[in-house]
Amino acid sequence: MARPVTAALRAGYAWSVRREHPQAWREVARMAGVIMRHCGPGRGPVIPAELVALLHQPLGTWLPTADPALAELVVLDEDDHLTDDTYEVGCDYTVEVLAGQEDPGERWLPSWRVHRAEQVEHTTFQRLIIGTDEDYVVGRRFLVENSAGQLLHILDRQTELGLTPLVEFGAIPQDRQWHGFWWACPVCAWPMSVSPSGIVRCHFKPHRATYTLLNGTGKKPLLQPADGSIPPRAARPVDGAVCVDESIWRYIVVPGVVEVRLRDRINAIAGVSADLYPCKDLYDIGVRRTTEESWRFTLDVKDFASAAALANKLIEKPIAAGHLVIPDYRSDQLIELRRLLPGVAIATETQIQKRIRRTMKEGA
Structure with missing residues (x-):
C-alpha cells in the first residue's frame, strides 16, 4: 500500500510545481504508471490527467485501504497545492517506488517525498555517532532547537557546544517569505508557509499554527491567529536567515x-x-x-x-x-x-x- 501512496504524493507535488519544473510532467506520468501497476488492469487512473483529478479526492474513494486516516487523505486542494495532510498522514507511508533502477525524482523532488524517515535519520545519525554519547545528545537536541534562525547565531551556538556541522542549512524558501520577512512556527520554529492569499501556517497541523497576514502599522508585518491557533512569534528578517532541509524538519525536528x-x-x-x-x-x-x-x-x-x-x-x-x-x-x-x-x-x-x-x- 505504501508504494501507491508515495506515488500519489510525488505526483501531487509534481503537479503543484509543474510551471516551475519541466520534469514535473514526466513525474506525474511515471507515478501514474506506478499506481496503475498496483491497481491492476481496468482499475485506478488510466492516464496522468485522470490521476491528477483523483488527487483532489479522498484516497479511499479510488485507492482501497483499510487505514481510515489514509482513506480520508486528499493530496491536492482546490488551488492545486499540497494539503497539510500530505505532511502528516502521507509521511507515514513514504517509501522508494523505483527500487533497483535510477530514480529521476532524486534530482529535484524534496527528499522527504522520495525517502523514508529511516533514510533521513540514518544520514544524520552517521554524523552524530562520531563523538561520545553526550555529544550525540547535544547534537540531536541542537538540531531540534535550531531548525531555523540567523546563520551567525546558529554557527556561534554550534561552536559554543563544540559541535561539528551536522546538516546543511539553506536560505529561507521563497514560499515562506513575505516582503523580506519570515515567521517561525511557535512550536517547531521552522519557517511557516505564506500563501498568496495571506495565510501563514505551519504545515504540521497538530502544531495549531494558522494565521492571517495583517499589514500592521510598524515596520514588521503582524499576524492574526485563526480560531484555535496559539499566539504567533514576531516576524523576522530574511536577510541572513537559514533553515534545515524540509526532510530534516519533518523527520527529526517535528x-x-x-x-x-x-x-x-x-x-x-x-x-x-x-x-x-x-x-x-x-x-x-x-x-x-x-x-x-x-x-x-x-x-x-x-x-x-x-x-x-x-x-x-x-x-x-x-x-x-x-x-x-x-x-x-x-x-x-x-x-x-x-x-x-x-x-x-x-x-x-x-x-x-x-x-x-x-x-x-x-x-x-
Missing part, C-alpha cells in the same frame, strides 16, 4: 520537539532524572531516580498520524523501550493502538508523566 518537551517535563519531577537518547538513541528517554544508576522507565516516542501505520512499523521492528509514548494530540489513537499492539505498554505524554510521578512517589 518528532524531536515532542521528545525534548517530554524529557523536560519528566525531569521537572522532584527526585527524577530523565536522559535524552541514552546509548546513542537506544531509547528516546531513560528515566531513573536521581540517587540511582539504572533506569526505571525506558520510553520510545512515536508520532504517527495513522495508528495503523505505526502498528505495522512496530510489528516489523519492535521498540526496545519498555513504554511506547505518543503525543497528547494523538490520544485518540490509544484504543486502536492497544488493540493492534497487545502486550505493549502505551501511554500519552501526560499519562506517562503522571505514571512516573506516582511510581517515584510510592517508591515502587
